[in-house]
Structures are given as structure tokens and as C-alpha cells.
Amino acid sequence: MSSRDASLHRNVQPDVPKVKLEAAPCALPEKHHNEFTHKNFPETGWRGLIPSQQGGCDEEDFVHKPPYEWKSGEDLFKPKYYSQCWCGNVAFEFHGDPLDAKHCHCRQCQHLHGAPFQWAVIFPKTSVRMVKNEDNSLHFFSTQRRQGVHDVPCKVSCDQYRSPLFDEGRNTVLAYPSSFKFPNRKVPLDFQPTAHIFYSERVVDIADGVPKWSGHKGQSELLPELTT
Numbered sequence: 741m742s743s744r745d746a747s748l749h750r751n752v753q754p755d756v757p758k759v760k761l762e763a764a765p766c767a768l769p770e771k772h773h774n775e776f777t778h779k780n781f782p783e784t785g786w787r788g789l790i791p792s793q794q795g796g797c798d799e800e801d802f803v804h805k806p807p808y809e810w811k812s813g814e815d816l817f818k819p820k821y822y823s824q825c826w827c828g829n830v831a832f833e834f835h836g837d838p839l840d841a842k843h844c845h846c847r848q849c850q851h852l853h854g855a856p857f858q859w860a861v862i863f864p865k866t867s868v869r870m871v872k873n874e875d876n877s878l879h880f881f882s883t884q885r886r887q888g889v890h891d892v893p894c895k896v897s898c899d900q901y902r903s904p905l906f907d908e909g910r911n912t913v914l915a916y917p918s919s920f921k922f923p924n925r926k927v928p929l930d931f932q933p934t935a936h937i938f939y940s941e942r943v944v945d946i947a948d949g950v951p952k953w954s955g956h957k958g959q960s961e962l963l964p965e966l967t968t
Contacts, residue, residue: 781864781911784835785812790865792892793910802890803878807832807868807906807913817869823919825898825905829877832905832915835867837930839912842957843946846938852883852895853904856944860907860914861931868906868913875900939963 791805804810817835824831838861849858870878879899882891897904906915917931936942939952945966946952954961 781866782836783816784864784866785814785816786810786866787813790911792908795892795910797889797891799892807863807865807908808870808878809873810869812869817867819869822871822921823905823915824872824921825877825901825903825919827877827898827900827903829872829874829900830898830905831870831872833869833871834863834915835869836863837928838863838915840957841917841931841933843933843936843950844938845936845940845942847941848883849938850941850943857936857942857946859917859933861917863913863915865908865911865913868915 786806788805791802792799799805802808819833820836821834822831823834841859841861844858844860845856850856852858877898877900879888879897879902880890881888881895881897882893883895884893885891893907893909895904896906896908903919904916905919906913917927920931922928933950935957936946936950936952937957938955940954940961940963947965949965951957952963952965953959954963
């Protein structure tokens, strides 16, 4: 056995409880946002109900409400992060730090992103604000209807290069850190994933010591990390 082989091991994460499930269904877009409610969201100056909280396409004038173009009451919104599409036509700013960060390995994420898995961070919708929409480049896509419409939950991108920015859920936004402009390109600790979800559908093994769940974090079987 080589020295490299000797260092390989199973990381079973024994301190996290296991919940047995027979199968892990593919994650629908809204299921990525279902852990958080507005009760513990930071105060950012939005005085109305959370827009599109019931889902669907019936929210009037949604583009002038969070997470799009809106004004903060009492100037409570304090931008900390900035993201933009590849061409720069669409840009957003973010208040505070993300609620969580994850890698999702579900087949839908693989297909939609053209990648082995999705890296995403979760922000409250009221902690997100659009600051640029040049040439009206904002674009929506409903994975449920398979149409380019704003129907929550939906995916948000730029219509020039279809550069993905985030998924809009009922209470939260699932943003893609690759679109963020970090100083010196240093990814903050709060953007580091706390879990791999839907790891049972993975197409590549990731030996990083981060807990790996067959389905949703804390709601499914915790899988061993095979590093062989």
C-alpha cells in the first residue's frame, strides 16, 4: 500500500444523526429554500410582505420589490457583497452574510448548470437588491413550466449570455458565488459549503471532509465519504 493509499479513509461524520430514507428524490428548485423562514431574517428596511411568498406569477410589480429594484426604509440595507452576470448588464448587491452554503448534486442541478454539482449560498430575499439592469437584460426561467417567465420558484440570469445569477424562492434567494466579486478573489468563510446535498446522485466523489447527505441536509441519510 502506498503512502497515499494509507491516508485514505471513510469520513462517516459520527456526530451527526442519521435519518434513513429509501430513496433521495431529485431536488425541485423550491426545496433548496425550505429550511428558512422570515422570522430570523435581518432588518433591511423592507416594510411589506415578502414578495411572491406564496409562489407563482401573481405578484404585481414584482420587479420593484425584493430581490429586485427596491428602496430600503431608513436606509437599513447595508451592501456587503456584489454580484453580476458575465457581461455586466445585470448586477445585485447583498446585505449581510449568507444563511448557509451548499453543494447540490441532484440531477436537475447537473443538467441546468452543465456541471457535476451546483455551489450556492442562501440569502433572505429582503437582503438582495438589483442595482443594474442595462438594456432590460434581466431574464427569468421557470423550471416547472419550462418557460422564460417569472413564476416563483424560478431561475434568474442575464438574457445576453444566460449567465446564471440566482434562483428566487418563496422566502430566499439561492445565489451562485461564482458571480460574486470578492476582494482579491478571496472567498469568505461564510460562502464555504457546510454540506453536500443529494450526494446519492453524484457523478463525482468529493473528498473534502464536508458532511454528505443523500437528500436534504439534516433530513436524509448521512453518507460516508469514500476517498478511495
